[in-house]
Each structure stands twice: as C-alpha cells, then as structure tokens.
Amino acid sequence: DVKVTQSSRYLVKRTGEKVFLECVQDMDHENMFWYRQDPGLGLRLIYFSYDVKMKEKGDIPEGYSVSREKKERFSLILESASTNQTSMYLCASRPTTGSHHEQYFGPGTRLTVT
Amino acid sequence: GDSVTQMEGPVTLSEEAFLTINCTYTATGYPSLFWYVQYPGEGLQLLLKATKADDKGSNKGFEATYRKETTSFHLEKGSVQVSDSAVYFCALSDFGNTDKLIFGTGTRLQVFP
Numbered sequence: 557d558v559k560v561t562q563s564s565r566y567l568v569k570r571t572g573e574k575v576f577l578e579c580v581q582d583m584d585h586e587n588m589f590w591y592r593q594d595p596g597l598g599l600r601l602i603y604f605s606y607d608v609k610m611k612e613k614g615d616i617p618e619g620y621s622v623s624r625e626k627k628e629r630f631s632l633i634l635e636s637a638s639t640n641q642t643s644m645y646l647c648a649s650r651p652t653t654g655s656h657h658e659q660y661f662g663p664g665t666r667l668t669v670t
Numbered sequence: 671g672d673s674v675t676q677m678e679g680p681v682t683l684s685e686e687a688f689l690t691i692n693c694t695y696t697a698t699g700y701p702s703l704f705w706y707v708q709y710p711g712e713g714l715q716l717l718l719k720a721t722k723a724d725d726k727g728s729n730k731g732f733e734a735t736y737r738k739e740t741t742s743f744h745l746e747k748g749s750v751q752v753s754d755s756a757v758y759f760c761a762l763s764d765f766g767n768t769d770k771l772i773f774g775t776g777t778r779l780q781v782f783p
Contacts, residue, residue: 560713589771598759598775599714614770646713648771657763658704659771661713 559583560662562647568668575634577665579647586652588630589659590614590622593644605630637669672697676760676774683781689747691777693734693760696741701762703727703736703743704771708757717745717758750781 563578581588586607591599591614601614603622611622619641623631630649634641644666648659677692695703702721706714718727723738732747743760760774 596775599771599773601770604770648714658716658719661706661715663711663713 560647560649560660562645562662562665564665565663566666566668568670569634569637570670571638573634573637573669575637575667575669577632577634577645577647577667579630579632579649579662580628581630581647581649581660582628583649583651583660584627585649585660586627587650588624589648589650590620590630590632591646591648592616593646593664599646602632637667639669641667642669643667672701672762672764672772674760674762674772674774676758676777678775679757679778681777681779683750683779685752685781685783686749687781689745689750689754689779691745691758691760691779693743693745693774694741695743695760695762697762697764700738701764703734704761704763705732705734705743705745706759706761706773708759708776710756714759750779752781752783755779755781 560581589604590602605611605624621633646664647662650657650659673696704719705717707717708714718729720727720736726735734745757776757778759776761771764770
C-alpha cells in the first residue's frame with residue numbers, strides 16, 4: 557500500500573520559532589510536494605522537488621524553505637514562524653513526471669502559530 | 671495561467687439524493703483531470719481521474735466525464751450516502767515541465783440521513 561507520512565498531526569509554535577515539518581514516502585517516488593490548505597483558497601503549492609537535492613518554488617514560497625537530502629524525505633522549514641502561517645500543511649508524492657500520474661497525500665499537519 | 675473553478679459549498683443533501691458538483695477549467699494544451707476527496711481529519715485521496723477528452727472516470731459510484739468542448743469535469747453520483755460527506759476537490763495536471771496539480775477551492779458535501 558502506498559504511504560506518505562507526516563511527522564505531526566498537530567503542532568503549536570510561537571511567533572519567531574523555527575519550525576520543521578517532515579514528510580516521508582515509501583514508494584520510491586521522484587517527485588514530492590508541499591501544499592498549504594486554507595478555507596476558501598483550496599490547496600496552494602509552496603515548494604516541490606524532482607529529485608534529491610533539487611527544489612523548485614511553487615506559487616507561495618515566501619517565508620518557507622525546503623530540504624531534500626534523501627529521496628524518501630522532504631522537509632518544509634519555516635525559518636521564523638508568523639501567525640499568517642497558521643494553516644494545514646499537506647505533503648504529497650508522485651512517480652516521475654507525466655501529467656496522468658496522481659499525487660499521493662499524507663494526512664496533513666495542522667500548524668498553529670501563536 | 672491554468673485554473674480550476676468549482677461550485678461553492680456547502681452542498682447539503684438527503685441520503686439517496688442525486689449529486690452534481692460542477693467543475694470547469696482553463697488550460698493550455700491537454701491536461702489530465704482529477705477529483706480528490708478529503709474526509710474529516712484526513713489528507714486528500716484520489717477519487718477518480720480522466721486523462722483525455724471524452725474519458726469517463728469512475729469509482730465508488732462517482733463518475734465524471736472529461737468534456738473538452740465545455741472545458742468541464744462535473745462530478746456526479748446517483749445516490750449519495752452519509753459516508754460520502756467530505757470535501758471534494760477538482761484538479762488539473764499542468765501540462766508542461768512541472769506537471770503541477772492545480773486545485774479548485776473545494777466543495778463541502780454534507781449528507782443527512
């Protein structure tokens with residue numbers, strides 16, 4: 557069975573803290589993605605990665621960075637958390653490029669920044 | 671740029687009612703189209719997909735047909751159940767180097783017994 561796991565389901569952090577969200581997939585997929593989900597806005601792409609050590613900005617990369625040191629792991633980093641980064645964060649992975657391939661999602665991390 | 675528009679919710683139905691959730695898209699080229707479902711407290715999972723014009727995707731009694739002439743991919747189910755209560759997202763796969771998924775804003779479905 558396909559599996560994407562995220563390190564935490566719920567997280568509460570203070571403004572200014574450095575926050576790490578971890579995502580691991582066990583499907584040997586090349587592509588991994590980080591989205592944030594907000595009511596009325598759907599899912600918006602933050603960053604994605606084609607391969608180890610590769611990263612590309614998505615639609616809303618400001619305030620975020622990512623790391624992909626191993627194929628199975630893709631980390632999202634909030635260098636200095638702010639209240640407007642309170643959101644649901646979803647990680648996804650997909651096999652190599654090809655528009656017909658679906659993305660497989662993790663359960664999400666609900667982050668609250670106070 | 672490419673975009674997806676889906677009807678706003680919530681959609682409230684009684685059990686066994688007919689469901690339609692509208693989705694239209696704007697895209698260059700020939701994208702693949704997807705419906706994802708998010709049950710309460712969970713991540714998204716693929717419900718169905720269609721990769722070319724006139725394809726019909728189907729799963730768990732849900733259907734959607736890729737209509738290139740009307741740029742639509744409406745989701746339908748003949749008889750909904752309480753367990754279908756969830757948020758439904760229409761998405762297209764950006765045709766090009768990145769193959770990103772572009773999502774609609776989601777439609778919440780509530781089914782009452």
